[in-house]
Structures are given as C-alpha cells and as structure tokens.
Amino acid sequence: xxxxxxxxxxxxxxxxxxxxxxxxxxxxxxxxxxxxxxxxxxxxxxxxxxxxxxxxxxxxxxxxxxxxxxxxxxxxxxxxxxxxxxxxxxxxxxxxxxxxxxxxxxxxxxxxxxxxxxxxxxxxxxxxxxxxxxxxxxxxxxxxxxxxxxxxxxxxxxxxxxxxxxxx
Amino acid sequence: xxxxxxxxxxxxxxxxxxxxxxxxxxxxxxxxxxxxxxxxxxxxxxxxxxxxxxxxxxxxxxxxxxxxxxxxxxxxxxxxxxxxxxxxxxxxxxxxxxxxxxxxxxxxxxxxxxxxxxxxxxxxxxxxxxxxxxxxxxxxxxxxxxxxxxxxxxxxxxxxxxxxxxxxxxxxxxxxxxxxxxxxxxxxxxxxxxxxxxxxxxxxxxxxxxxxxxxxxxxxxxxxxxxxxxxxxxxxxxxxxxxxxxxxxxxxxxxxxxxxxxxxxxxxxxxxxxxxxxxxxxxxxxxxxxxxxxxxxxxxxxxxxxxxxxxxxxxxxxxxxxxxxxxxxxxxxxxxxxxxxxxxxxxxxxxxxxxxxxxxxxxxxxxxxxxxxxxxxxxxxxxxxxxxxxxxxxxxxxxxxxxxxxxxxxxxxxxxxxxxxxxxxxxxxxxxxxxxxxxxxxxxxxxxxxxxxxxxxxxxxxxxxxxxxxxxxxxxxxxxxxxxxxxxxxxxxxxxxxxxxxxxxxxxxxxxxxxxxxxxxxxxxxxxxxxxxxxxxxxxxxxxxxxxxxxxxxxxxxxxxxxxxxxx
Numbered sequence: 168x169x170x171x172x173x174x175x176x177x178x179x180x181x182x183x184x185x186x187x188x189x190x191x192x193x194x195x196x197x198x199x200x201x202x203x204x205x206x207x208x209x210x211x212x213x214x215x216x217x218x219x220x221x222x223x224x225x226x227x228x229x230x231x232x233x234x235x236x237x238x239x240x241x242x243x244x245x246x247x248x249x250x251x252x253x254x255x256x257x258x259x260x261x262x263x264x265x266x267x268x269x270x271x272x273x274x275x276x277x278x279x280x281x282x283x284x285x286x287x288x289x290x291x292x293x294x295x296x297x298x299x300x301x302x303x304x305x306x307x308x309x310x311x312x313x314x315x316x317x318x319x320x321x322x323x324x325x326x327x328x329x330x331x332x333x334x335x
Numbered sequence: 336x337x338x339x340x341x342x343x344x345x346x347x348x349x350x351x352x353x354x355x356x357x358x359x360x361x362x363x364x365x366x367x368x369x370x371x372x373x374x375x376x377x378x379x380x381x382x383x384x385x386x387x388x389x390x391x392x393x394x395x396x397x398x399x400x401x402x403x404x405x406x407x408x409x410x411x412x413x414x415x416x417x418x419x420x421x422x423x424x425x426x427x428x429x430x431x432x433x434x435x436x437x438x439x440x441x442x443x444x445x446x447x448x449x450x451x452x453x454x455x456x457x458x459x460x461x462x463x464x465x466x467x468x469x470x471x472x473x474x475x476x477x478x479x480x481x482x483x484x485x486x487x488x489x490x491x492x493x494x495x496x497x498x499x500x501x502x503x504x505x506x507x508x509x510x511x512x513x514x515x516x517x518x519x520x521x522x523x524x525x526x527x528x529x530x531x532x533x534x535x536x537x538x539x540x541x542x543x544x545x546x547x548x549x550x551x552x553x554x555x556x557x558x559x560x561x562x563x564x565x566x567x568x569x570x571x572x573x574x575x576x577x578x579x580x581x582x583x584x585x586x587x588x589x590x591x592x593x594x595x596x597x598x599x600x601x602x603x604x605x606x607x608x609x610x611x612x613x614x615x616x617x618x619x620x621x622x623x624x625x626x627x628x629x630x631x632x633x634x635x636x637x638x639x640x641x642x643x644x645x646x647x648x649x650x651x652x653x654x655x656x657x658x659x660x661x662x663x664x665x666x667x668x669x670x671x672x673x674x675x676x677x678x679x680x681x682x683x684x685x686x687x688x689x690x691x692x693x694x695x696x697x698x699x700x701x702x703x704x705x706x707x708x709x710x711x712x713x714x715x716x717x718x719x720x721x722x723x724x725x726x727x728x729x730x731x732x733x734x735x736x737x738x739x740x741x742x743x744x745x746x747x748x749x750x751x752x753x754x755x756x757x758x759x760x761x762x763x764x765x766x767x768x769x770x771x772x773x774x775x776x777x778x779x780x781x782x783x784x785x786x787x788x789x790x791x792x793x794x795x796x797x798x799x800x801x802x803x804x805x806x807x808x809x810x811x812x813x814x815x816x817x818x819x820x821x822x823x824x825x826x827x828x829x830x831x832x833x834x835x836x837x838x839x840x841x842x843x844x845x846x847x848x849x850x851x852x853x854x855x856x857x858x859x860x861x862x863x864x865x866x867x868x869x870x871x872x873x874x875x876x877x878x879x880x881x882x883x884x885x886x887x888x889x890x891x892x893x894x895x896x897x898x899x900x901x902x903x
Contacts (some may be wrong), residue, residue: 219618243816243817246817246819250807250819253777254771263782267782290759290760290818290838291804291820291821291838292797292804292820292824292840294760295837298756298758298838299784299796300785328758
C-alpha cells in the first residue's frame with residue numbers, strides 16, 4: 168500500500184495502475200482467506216503506523232504534503248481506522264487537524280486525487296462536512312477536478328456525479 | 336422421552352410385557368388401571384432388573400421431576416446384598432453410547448467411566464439403597480434419579496431414589512418432584528427391581544424445567560477452553576443450535592474450529608499458544624504478538640487492540656501508557672489524565688464477564704445485547720426508537736427487565752426523519768444499534784465551517800451542542816458496507832426541517848436532543864437506538880435489504896429477544 172502511494176507521486180499513468188492494484192488486492196481478500204488475513208494485517212499495520220506517526224507529527228506541527236498523501240484513507244477499512252480517532256479524547260483533535268489539512272493541501276494534485284477518492288467511503292456525519300468541503304474545492308479547481316474525475320474510483324465518481332456537468 | 340434407548344437391546348424393548356399376561360388379569364385381578372397401555376415394563380431378579388430410563392443433559396439449577404406407575408402382586412421376604420449396581424452401570428453405559436446428548440469425549444471413555452463408577456461407594460449405595468437391610472416386605476424396586484458431572488463422575492448431592500410400597504394396588508405410583516440439578520452434567524433416571532417378585536412399571540414421565548444458566552465455560556489462563564468441564568445446555572426445538580460469541584474476554588469473536596483461532600474485531604487469537612496471529616496495531620507491549628501482555632490474570636484485550644485491566648479480578652484496575660501513542664476504538668472506555676504526559680485508564684468491574692468461570696445466564700446474554708458495561712446496574716439507561724413511517728424519535732428509560740418493554744417508561748417523542756441525499760451511502764437498516772456516544776454528545780471542538788460558523792452551533796451543520804453517534808456497524812446486504820459516523824443530530828436550524836437531508840444520519844429537533852441529554856442525566860447512559868419501519872417510510876433515499884437484530888462491526892448478530900421483536 169505504501170509503495171503504491173509513493174508510485175503515485177511519479178506520473179499520472181502509474182496513478183491509474185496503482186489504483187487498479189488497490190482494487191484488485193481488495194478483491195483478492197474476499198477470494199482467499201489466507202490472502203485476506205495477510206493483506207488485512209499489512210494494511211492495518213501500515214495504516215496504523217501512519218496514524219501513530221501523524222499523532223506525533225501533529226504535536227510538533229511537522230506535517231507536510233507528502234505525509235498527508237499517506238494519511239488520506241485509501242479504503243473502507245482505513246477510513247474506519249481514521250474515523251476511529253474520534254472515539255478517543257486523546258486522538259480526537261488529531262482527527263480534526265488532519266481533516267483540515269486534507270482540505271488545505273488539496274491544492275496539491277495528488278492530495279486532491281486522494282481526497283476525491285475519499286468520496287467512496289465518507290459516511291454519516293463525517294460525510295456531511297466532507298461533501299461541503301469537496302464542493303468548495305471542486306468549484307475552486309474545476310479544471311483539475313475534471314482531469315481527476317476520469318481517474319477516481321467508480322464509486323467515488325458515482326457519488327460526485329452531480330459535478331460531472333462542470334466538465335462538459 | 337427415552338432418547339438414550341436405541342436399538343433392540345434397550346431396556347424398554349427387553350422388559351416389555353403384555354398386560355394381558357399379568358397373572359389374574361383376565362379374571363378381574365391383576366393390574367386394573369385404565370391409564371396403562373397394552374404393554375408395560377416387567378422387572379425382577381428373575382429377568383431384567385433395570386427398566387426404562389432416560390439420560391438428559393442438565394445445567395446447574397435445572398429442576399427435574401419423575402413419576403411412574405407400578406404394580407406388584409405380593410409382598411416379599413427380603414434378603415441383604417447388592418446385585419443391582421453392575422446392572423445399572425451397564426444400562427447407563429449403553430445410554431451414554433446411544434444418547435445424542437452426550438459428548439464424544441464421554442462416548443469414547445465408557446470403559447473408564449464404567450470402572451470408576453463401579454468402585455464409587457456413594458454410587459453403589461445409591462443404586463442399591465437397602466442392600467444391608469432385609470427389613471420390609473416390599474420388593475426392592477425403585478425409581479431413581481442420579482446426577483453426574485460432565486465427566487460422568489457421580490454427584491451424590493440431589494441424587495435420590497424412591498421404593499415401591501403398595502402391594503396389589505392398581506393406582507400406585509412413585510413421584511420424585513422438584514429435584515434441583517446440583518451442577519452441570521447429566522441426570523440419569525430409571526426404574527429397577529432386584530427382588531424376585533415381578534414389579535410392573537408404566538408411564539414413566541420425566542419433567543425437566545430448565546434453569547437460568549445456559550452455559551458455563553472454563554479456560555486456561557490464556558483463553559484455551561477446558562472443554563471437559565465446560566458446559567452448555569442443549570438447545571431445544573425452538574432454540575436450535577445455541578451459539579455464544581462472547582466467551583473468553585467477554586468480547587465478540589468467532590471461533591474458527593478448523594484452525595482453532597478466535598477472530599476478534601481487530602486480530603485473530605490462538606489460545607493454544609496465547610499469542611495473536613497478527614501484530615498489535617497499537618504496539619502496546621514489547622512484543623506485538625503476546626496475548627494480554629503475557630499477563631492474563633490482570634489484563635484483557637477484548638478486540639485485539641488495547642490491553643485493558645481485567646474486569647472481575649478486582650474492582651479497579653489501572654494501566655499506564657504514554658499519552659498520544661494509542662489510537663482507535665479500544666480506548667473509548669478509559670478516562671484519562673494527560674497533564675503528566677500519561678494516560679491512566681480506570682475500568683470498573685463489568686457484569687457478566689470474567690476471565691475464568693465465565694457463566695452466562697439468560698440475563699447475561701441479554702445484558703450483552705443491551706451493551707451493559709462498566710459495572711452498571713441492569714436497570715440503568717435509556718434507549719431510542721426511531722419509527723421511519725411516523726418520522727418520530729421516541730425515548731424510553733429501560734427498567735432492566737430484558738423480556739418486556741411494556742414496563743419501560745416512555746419519556747417523550749420528537750419529530751425526526753432519515754431523509755438522505757442521493758449521493759449518501761443510504762439510510763439505516765431496521766435493527767438495533769449500540770451507541771458510541773452514551774453519556775454525552777460528541778462535539779467537533781472548535782472546528783469551523785468555511786463560513787466561519789462553529790459546526791455544533793444552532794446554524795452549523797450538526798446543530799447546537801453536538802451529536803449522538805452509533806458504534807460503527809456493517810450493513811447486512813449488498814456490499815455489506817461498513818458504516819461509520821451514523822448519528823442523530825439536529826442540523827441547521829434555519830433550514831426547513833424535512834428538507835435537511837443527511838448523508839445517512841437521523842435528524843431530530845433541538846428539543847429532541849435536549850430531551851435525550853436530560854434522560855441520560857436522569858436514567859443513565861444511552862445504550863442503543865432501535866430503527867423500525869424505515870423500509871416503508873416515504874423518506875427519500877435508498878434503503879437496502881432490511882433485517883433486524885443487533886449490529887456491530889461484524890454485521891448483524893442473529894440474536895434478539897422477544898421484547899425487541901415486539902418493537903417491529
């Protein structure tokens with residue numbers, strides 16, 4: 168997962184490939200129990216580490232664009248872990264700060280792409296703020312949005328379909 | 336009734352005797368009883384001494400009763416001695432082998448069971464209670480109830496017998512009533528006769544009233560179940576296969592019998608080696624695989640996340656770890672003091688949960704459905720009912736009677752809806768959901784909207800004062816998506832109530848939320864929300880397949896009580 172994220176930084180072609188890889192790894196989890204255990208384990212472990220690092224970095228105010236690219240959840244499971252930060256008073260503020268930084272660093276194309284993909288998983292009360300924020304960003308960055316809209320996940324595209332007309 | 340007696344060699348078949356052949360029967364003598372059938376059981380030392388019997392699985396506290404009608408013609412002259420024990424044990428072994436209620440462990444150990452029982456002096460006395468006594472002229476014929484533990488060791492307590500006493504009495508019967516099972520195991524009920532006078536038995540009836548204990552589990556320290564002394568009642572026709580997913584550690588898990596792992600929320604656990612199969616997502620201990628920090632007497636790790644003090648071992652437990660190095664769901668139950676850079680969690684003893692001797696009563700199961708925790712009394716708390724067809728959110732106080740909602744107090748009803756946006760992930764399915772925010776509302780701190788308004792302000796997106804969220808859950812249908820952040824809130828005050836669509840949340844009025852706040856203050860924590868009739872609601876938005884039950888991150892748990900059903 169982390170390697171995929173790093174690959175994303177290089178060029179758009181690889182971005183598309185890595186997104187597909189992510190999808191296929193999720194499918195694999197469902198098709199084979201052992202694979203599922205391994206990949207779930209890796210996914211949880213890696214993302215948990217990222218969140219732990221985020222907590223430390225937030226304290227010393229050392230979060231940069233590259234790190235934000237890592238922190239944005241890539242799948243439902245990671246979103247659950249990310250949102251899980253709100254369940255504890257010690258980590259709640261980290262959640263809010265990270266969420267603000269997702270928005271702030273969306274001027275970066277890679278961050279914006281990942282933030283758009285989050286549309287697939289955003290849910291409940293979090294989704295209410297997410298879709299209001301994404302609405303602002305989309306209108307601010309119409310051209311970039313239209314470029315990225317073609318390569319975000321199918322599910323994310325469906326949830327952002329109301330903005331499709333902006334790209335005509 | 337005589338489920339243990341299978342095949343041609345069973346005692347019913349072997350002792351069967353035609354009533355018409357009882358001496359004197361054809362001439363108005365014999366056993367003249369309209370209640371008996373054409374065939375009865377005839378026992379004596381001249382033939383078969385052990386008659387119809389029944390071997391049942393029992394849990395401690397179950398109440399047994401037995402009744403049988405009998406007849407014998409003449410008084411006898413008794414001698415002393417015991418020629419019955421071996422016969423009874425033989426019949427018992429046959430019952431163990433043939434019964435569906437005995438475990439394979441017992442079936443494979445019948446030789447040992449037999450040899451051990453034959454030398455148990457208490458059992459020998461009980462199977463032939465008048466062996467040393469020649470007094471009396473009634474046959475030494477008995478109705479007997481014997482109790483055994485899970486390993487078929489004889490249990491003297493409550494085991495009893497009753498001897499026949501009336502000669503040539505057509506309506507004579509023996510009754511043993513209200514015999515309480517002293518421990519989990521088995522009960523063996525039988526009739527016998529060791530005298531040489533024929534004694535006829537018929538209509539042996541066994542009553543079995545189940546007690547409140549339905550399961551008792553014993554574990555080695557690291558959670559491996561000690562199967563030989565653990566016990567679970569057999570489900571009846573209505574209950575089917577009883578399954579308990581709340582065993583060691585008291586947390587939901589599914590046991591994979593193929594690989595012997597317990598699948599907890601975050602990790603798989605191997606109780607044979609006391610190790611998690613995956614690494615600790617929070618790196619709490621020096622090794623990421625050790626179970627409960629290698630200290631199972633003092634810690635539990637209910638989800639595979641954070642190890643917390645063991646409930647039940649003491650009223651108060653403390654664990655310390657560096658602040659900020661823990662994340663996720665596991666800490667929500669812990670209070671904290673962060674001024675010293677330390678997080679100190681305090682967890683009071685919980686009901687119905689223990690590391691060892693984890694006895695689950697019917698109430699215990701219900702308590703888990705109710706989500707009782709943190710030493711709380713069963714009578715505390717409130718719950719909400721959202722009715723999608725009426726667009727109402729009702730508040731109830733729970734009086735703690737798990738089987739009856741009729742006596743729970745209705746505290747008020749408020750406008751509410753679940754109108755969701757077309758790009759949301761959908762409404763709530765009908766069901767019962769545990770709440771995440773149980774004692775106070777979740778607030779978004781100082782987080783502001785782009786307009787500068789606080790999110791939890793009257794015209795902020797969540798309304799004044801914050802929200803109440805359910806715990807994460809998984810939908811039962813479609814892609815079984817995980818839902819997080821599903822909440823109840825008031826939303827922006829200035830927008831028309833019904834037009835304030837959500838991304839899945841239930842909206843109610845500020846008055847409704849304030850009423851929930853007040854109810855928590857007066858009656859205790861907010862345990863759950865029941866969603867009903869959302870499928871037939873006229874609300875906008877999609878509704879996937881509807882089931883009902885208790886939801887958690889694993890999805891729907893197919894267990895619910897009748898009183899919950901009655902809400903639907």
